[in-house]
Amino acid sequence: MTLDAKIPDGPIEKKWDNARFQMKLVNPANKRKHRVIVVGSGLAGGAAAASLGELGYNVDCFCYQDSPRRAHSIAAQGGINAAKNYQNDGDSVWRLFYDTVKGGDYRSREANVYRLAQLSVNIIDQCVAQGVPFAREYGGVLANRSFGGAQVSRTFYCRGQTGQQLLLGAYQALARQIAVGQVRMFPRSEMLDLVVVDGAARGIITRDMVSGKIEAHAADCVLLCTGGYGNIFYLSTNAKGCNVTASYRAFKRGALFANPCYTQIHPTCIPVHGEYQSKLTLMSESLRNDGRVWVPKEGVDPATKPTKIPEEQRDYYLERIYPAFGNLVPRDVASRAAKRMCDDGRGVGPTVGDQPRLGVYLDFADAISRLGEDKIRERYGNLFHMYERITAENPYHTPMRIYPAVHYTMGGLWVDYQLQSNLAGLFVGGEANFSDHGANRLGASALMQGLADGYFVLPYTVGNYLGATKLEAVETSHAAFGDALKDVEAKIDRLLEPEKKGKGTRSVDDFHRELGTQVMWEHCGMARNKEGLEKALERIPELREEFWSTVRVTGSAGSLNQQLEKAGRVADFLEFAEVMCLDALVRAESCGGHFREESQTPEGEAKRDDENFCHVAAWEFTGVGEKPTEHREALEFEHVKLTQRSYK
Amino acid sequence: MATTDTFRFTQSMVGKKAIMAVSGTVMFGWIFVHMIGNLQIYAGPQKINDYGKFLHDTPALLWGSRIVLLFAVLAHVFSALSLYGTARSARTEGYRKSNTRAATVASKSMRYGGIVLVAFIVYHLAQLTWGVKATLPQFVFGDVYCNVVHAFKIWWITAIYLVAQVFLFLHLYHGVWSVFQTLGVNSPRWDERFQLGAKGFAALVLVGNCSIPVAVLAGIVPSAGICS
């Protein structure tokens, strides 16, 4: 299989215009004859479903939450980037493009990223028109802040709830289409399989999570906007329901999975505090604008109260190692530095289980004495409040403790420039695709990508596909649907089987916890090496075996059953974990969020290997437990020069 | 899907609440005037009896206000009953354990307090307006002063009036502020002032109205040689 990204001709700034001009259009009268399935109702899915509905397509939109308004995009705090240059500080589409490619450690597709930077400006306009209450200056114009180490102020925000407000904007647009009957909404519905007819995606199988009914849905094409797979680590900042199932089932039906090993670890999360812990909480990295990161110097007892440790016994290691960027180095760099400190036994905070202390201090004492407590409260009040609620410590008086946590996955289903996967009629948007962030995503770029895909890319490219493709009418009575239904039902029966036979001994969560914290985080987390990955690849099939024979799923298939829902997701994680570890093993270089210990500079920084790995690795399913086949899409850089990232 | 055309303000819950607010305001205004009028009892029998005579000699004023008041009462009561039905059906299965954080004795007393007040008003009218003998054997039409004195000399009648005034106080305490909230004239800037004003007026009515029966019972309002 050759991977054709179908990048349009012409200079980079004209590519999207050219592509749009060459697109086939669907006559308005014909649009209503088409049905489109959108899975997921976050920024990408919600925006796409609403926009496609506005255009006149019949849209069926599915989400596992009880309302499309709750998709996990809602949890993004910091903001959304756009190359508006309202601040007159030298920003431009080019600069945003350049920063994104560089930030992604040169593992993304130039043309896609350029389009993203171009569309960023339209997103802000669209959201403002919808009534998203962005922060404003006294004069009434939009406010910006600098974010995640960017040297220009291009981030638009709604307090610490930007994701929420943008999602509600998309949700409202979607609600408007639901009201006029253009979109049919299926909440509490989980996609359990993709139906492929004659090589094209033509429908999905879902489970109604209230009644347990398995249902088939047919359409002319399918859009997956189902988010990332960070929950494979069990502990992550993702919502509890986030899962890989939709993407993974598409993978099993022939869609390629690209760069699964690219995961982003966010440096400013609240450390783990107990074994019962169910998730990790992220605090906006804007905290690093005013907070100073430190650990006690060697020889100081890490259990000492931080306020009792004198200045000269503190190691402000980010400022020491990266004098130019200091506390504002990119996420991956800051995360790994924290890990190194803790691995050296200089971590702080409580010990959980037999782990070393996993935490570093983020100290606001200087900022408070410089700016006053009120100013700090104005900037970070909600975050400080959240921190205090979770830890019962007051960050105005004692430094915060932070530790990196899995936050975002850059990998995803492979798509071409049109956001179409190798399977015809299967489009993938938002975090679920692999396209724009390369090996590392910059802060405030996820919202930008989700909305760009949803509002401004997919409505065009889906139309182009429908206009250019002759599609036979397919009903759910087609044999392919029957087969997929049977597969799904058989799988559900298998999940319930151990308990029915009295062999169920371990809960789903217990398996998930082991896979996530003991296998994936241990061997495929912030730092990876060959030996660890091989160990993981050995352990995963064993764990999967144990899962299928001893998992205890109580209750029945024909009712609301949260154990069963979880079990299905964990079953997919247990297969997908192998693909992820394999990708991490084969990519024997360090880049962005993927850090291979074998490939580092003498100072311990990530060292890319452009000679051998300047490509997208896209994996093709060959069978459960079988090694997937790797396909490569070479990445060509015409406009950005490949350099070793340096933040010193 | 509800459309603009089908929307009828007075049929909506918000509309019915507005009706309650407006009718409540009318009643409150009346209560206030009624209280001022009654306080003339302290000026002696001549004064208050003349006031009563003046009202009866000006039927346009008396009946005009009675009709307005009657409409206000009916609107208030019927809206309340209709809304109460909605609230009942909005939660047919209640909590096994319930608790409140912001609600006050006053806000919680609105419904049953309203029933108490209706009963009291009927009693009060029977006794001192219609002169139903069973409620006040000594009633003499036109002798407002002595009617009042005879009634309140009996301790348990005074007690009934005092209890009713406490309910009226609670009703006004929450109700007067609610008017501003329900009619949308409240704002964060004014909220505190409206609340204070509502409480102040409620207290004023409480003190003013209670003073009369208490004063009679305590012998402050003279009766010897005036009322037989």
Next chain:
Amino acid sequence: MSASTFKLTLHIWRQKQRGARGEMKQYELDGVSGDMSFLEMLDVLNEKLITEKHPDGPVAFDHDCREGICGMCGVVVNGEAHGPQAGTTCCQLHMRTFEHGEHELWIEPWRADAFPVLKDLIVDRTAFDRIIQAGGYVSVHTGSAPDGNAIPIGKNEAELSMDAAACIGCGACVAACPNASAMLFTSAKVAQLALLPQGQPERFTRVKKMVAQMEKEGFGYCTNHKECEAVCPKEISVQFITQLNRDLLRASVRRD
């Protein structure tokens, strides 16, 4: 960090499915740590019910982000929506709140006929979605927007609009309201858009449509107890209810 653990007696509403008869069941849970969130405490209980093969099975409850923003979680704890801590969803409520108090908890689902129970502590809140569908949006097609700075909006208006927009749609306001009214939820969206210039063209039709839908869903009415404001995890003010009332009155006397 609290090292010690404590024991709880839990009374939890158990109901098999929509329309079925439910009842409060009692469970004992040992080893509760103050650092657990309320939902983690329920996780631990469920793990116990599963491993002990308890005939009732694990307790079903809604939850997702567990950081207080998605609005999916929500139960009534000892008569208070989202539990006793102000401005906090129950996923962010930590058990240390209960460490030194009553060790007996009553956990019930949101109760309102417009929010039917689907199972145990899970309720159906799609009525909220239908209220938004009735008009809680600005009718603007993708692509038809003017430049973001074309309409200046004062900082104070934007901030106040954001105060209203912070609503997470969890339904605690309905759960806590003695009349099961959805006025705080509805008014938050009405006010958010009414406070912004973008929301003006549809301002008065919007409020009528949304209120009509809210009433059709079977929610109760507002008697100004302010219980909603007191339990709202985003501390949304009842001043937005005033705004809704005002706009609805104005809408009703306008011709349009």
